[in-house]
Amino acid sequence: MTLEKKKSQADQTTERLRELVLSNDYVPGQALRQTELAELLGVSRTPVREALKELATEGLVEISPTGRTVVASIDPAMIKEYYEVRCQLEIWMLKLAIPVLTAEQLDQAFEINEKMANCNEAEWSQLNFEFHRALSSPANKPHTLLLIEELNASYTERLLSLTKSLRDHDRSLRDHRDIIEACHKGDVQGACDRMESHILLNSHALIERLVAVQANT
Numbered sequence: 001m002t003l004e005k006k007k008s009q010a011d012q013t014t015e016r017l018r019e020l021v022l023s024n025d026y027v028p029g030q031a032l033r034q035t036e037l038a039e040l041l042g043v044s045r046t047p048v049r050e051a052l053k054e055l056a057t058e059g060l061v062e063i064s065p066t067g068r069t070v071v072a073s074i075d076p077a078m079i080k081e082y083y084e085v086r087c088q089l090e091i092w093m094l095k096l097a098i099p100v101l102t103a104e105q106l107d108q109a110f111e112i113n114e115k116m117a118n119c120n121e122a123e124w125s126q127l128n129f130e131f132h133r134a135l136s137s138p139a140n141k142p143h144t145l146l147l148i149e150e151l152n153a154s155y156t157e158r159l160l161s162l163t164k165s166l167r168d169h170d171r172s173l174r175d176h177r178d179i180i181e182a183c184h185k186g187d188v189q190g191a192c193d194r195m196e197s198h199i200l201l202n203s204h205a206l207i208e209r210l211v212a213v214q215a216n217t
Helices: 003-022 034-041 045-057 076-100 103-117 121-139 142-156 160-166 169-185 188-215
Strands: 061-063 069-071
Touching: 003 034, 003 045, 034 045, 045 061, 076 121, 076 142, 076 169, 076 188, 103 121, 103 169, 121 142, 121 160, 121 169, 160 188, 169 188
Parallel strands: none
Antiparallel strands: 061 069
16 A cells, blocks of 8 residues: 555544544543444554544544543533633624625625524534624634634534534524624624624533533433
8 A cells, every 4th residue: 555545544534533523423431442443434443543643632532641542521611711712803803804894795794694594403503604704704814714713613513412402593693683783883892792792602501501411421
């Protein structure tokens, strides 16, 4: 097998294992055995071993000094911090964006929110992401926007089942409309206050549910 093929197989194995963890096929604390994973994925233990090392650097699995590998637990304090950081970054971006937001850009955010009012559960997360991006992109801070996206992805996928069960679609849509209206008026403080409450209220509900679930497991 060539070096290129070996690398491709390792990358594919990493991607497949990442999907299994993020889709909650394996629960936090569950042991991941290389032999079983290799059999499941139809590969040798070598790419599995390398894949687990990569997932450990991403915080998705934990490898003990003895080599035992388990799915990483989800720390509510870490999730709280993620939300707080994301919130401050989005507020900063919104402050920069509002003075340069065009009518077309606000219309785009409005149209995305209207799509959310009629979408299914599978489409909601992506449309919600697009709504927030539509209001942040005009700030022209691509590296900060990427950081926000990475923060969002780092917890959203692993907590998707909990997030779905807690969604208050009507409140979220109202929040979005209020934010758009404040932006339309050029009310920077009002828009930022609404964005902060929108993000943090969602985080409080999620963290409370996560703590309750972990207490019962």
